[in-house]
Amino acid sequence: MSDVIEARGLVKRFGAFTAVDGIDVRVGRGEAFGFLGPNGAGKSSTMRMIGAVSPPTAGHLRVLGRDPATDGPAIRRRLGVVPQEDMLDTELTVAENLLIHGRYFGLPVRDLRPRIARLLDFVQLADRAGDRVEPLSGGMKRRLVIARALLNDPELLLLDEPTTGLDPQARHLVWDRLYRLKQQGVTLVLTTHYMDEAEQLCDRLVVMDAGRIVAEGSPRDLVAAHATREVLELRFPPGGRNGELAALEGIADRVEELPDRVLLYTADAERAAAAVTARGLRPDGVVVRRSTLEDVFLRLTGRSLVE
Amino acid sequence: MTVTTTAYRPALLVLEARARAYARTWLIPTVTTVVAPLLFLAAMGLGLGGLVDRRGAADLAGGSYLAFLAPGLLAASAMQAGVQESAWPVRLGVHWQKTYVAALTTPLAPRDLVDGHLLWVALRLLAGAAAFAVAAVVLGAADPAGAALAVGPGVLTGLAVAAPVAAWTVTLERDHRLIALIRFGVTPLFLFSGTFFPIAQLPGPLRAVAAATPLWHGVELARAAAVARPPALPAAVHLAYLAAWIVGGWLVARHTFARRLIR
């Protein structure tokens, strides 16, 4: 079967500014695909082009086998979209928001009512159905937006930072729901700033930076390709770090300096830790851990995942 | 679970959405668009009208000031409602809550939002003008047939400002120009476009400005309908002028909505 998303040389410019600079992406049916990247990398711009609400400036794009430039409404009918901003009518109730949105798809009210009840159950908002949206917490609103994206029973779900601002419990709930949707065969495309989210949900992901794709692969492949096996994290007292950095010379394959800590990339972090102590350095904190996507991200973009 | 869709027209779905939202928050908009003009009519028509009629104003062609004022005020309140009902929902939908932006993730297109929006405004104007007409009859300001006939010009007047205001509001990224329009555009228009006195009393240049506003044409039509007085120009000219603002504003709105929302 053909790919759900097929993009080649996709470009988005706003005036003279290039937000997406010629990216190639293929997403197969049933896959969970992620876009990672620092703020302004072009993730949302890409998502909006795939969502057939923003025309590409150049390049080839097919979504569900169709061209967004000519078949926008037909594509959007089969999409579920969780935009980066909630865009809810806060004066209306939870259920009213869903009813109105569902009607935009031309779905009959008698079908929508039971579907809304089911979806509110699914995102654990059933008890808030008749409440106004305004006073809901950020996480509840986000779950409502996810329910809204499912009203038309979409084949492809586009989620732009679905869990930003959610507490850990709410994030796990969302992950669980997205996992179930994937089990049902829904194709998931998401952006995120959370590497654990990407690792949990994505079969495959790309790291974007300044409008380009700088790496692509499964979370595991990316870690293997772009980071050492282990990391030694050192915390030094504020301001007292300059001398120490020079003293770390040669202990690790690579040293990454962050505002709050220093990361040493090495195959054996325990041994590196011993070497640090042997050189007479006394950091405030020492953490030994395995490399994660965050380290890949740092390496590729020079920035941490959560800014 | 399969998606069943019935035949539909996208603009009507937008209209329906607006009606559903309105059903929830109807009180304040209804008070501002219906009750406020009625207070005006009672105070100005009965109170001020008493003074005017005692002095026997020749321009009122023998009728009472109340009868002169009522159709003018009907058109003028429709104009005001046309601005308010058009501007703030667009602001809310496009810039604040962005529910219009969310609607575009469905099969809807910007032009459907424009069409549905203006259809909804037309319904609101119709309801407002009809309520005003009934009240005018109750207050003795018009006979039932005349009042009913004035509703049409009222709705057209409201739409003649609502369409261009929608087209313009969508292009604004901040509020201050809109507030300026309401404060320094709508209010003078309300006062000086033949609502309270014939524009013949204005000095020449101002008279030309008043005659160029959609409101004056609407007032002339409404008054012609309500008190069976011939309008300043042939009725067809007034109608065509209002139609030009409506159609022009509507087409420009389709363009500006698409430019603002599709990017």
Ligand SMILES: Nc1ncnc2c1ncn2[C@@H]1O[C@H](COP(=O)(O)OP(=O)(O)OP(=O)(O)O)[C@@H](O)[C@H]1O
């Ligand atoms: N409508 C627009 N007009 C002008 N510039 C835009 C527009 N939308 C996005 N941009 C610019 O394009 C660049 C990419 O933005 P985009 O929203 O795609 O980034 P992102 O990767 O989603 O970032 P974030 O993680 O902060 O959400 C940014 O520099 C942004 O300012």
Ligand SMILES: [Mg+2]
């Ligand atoms: Mg974004």
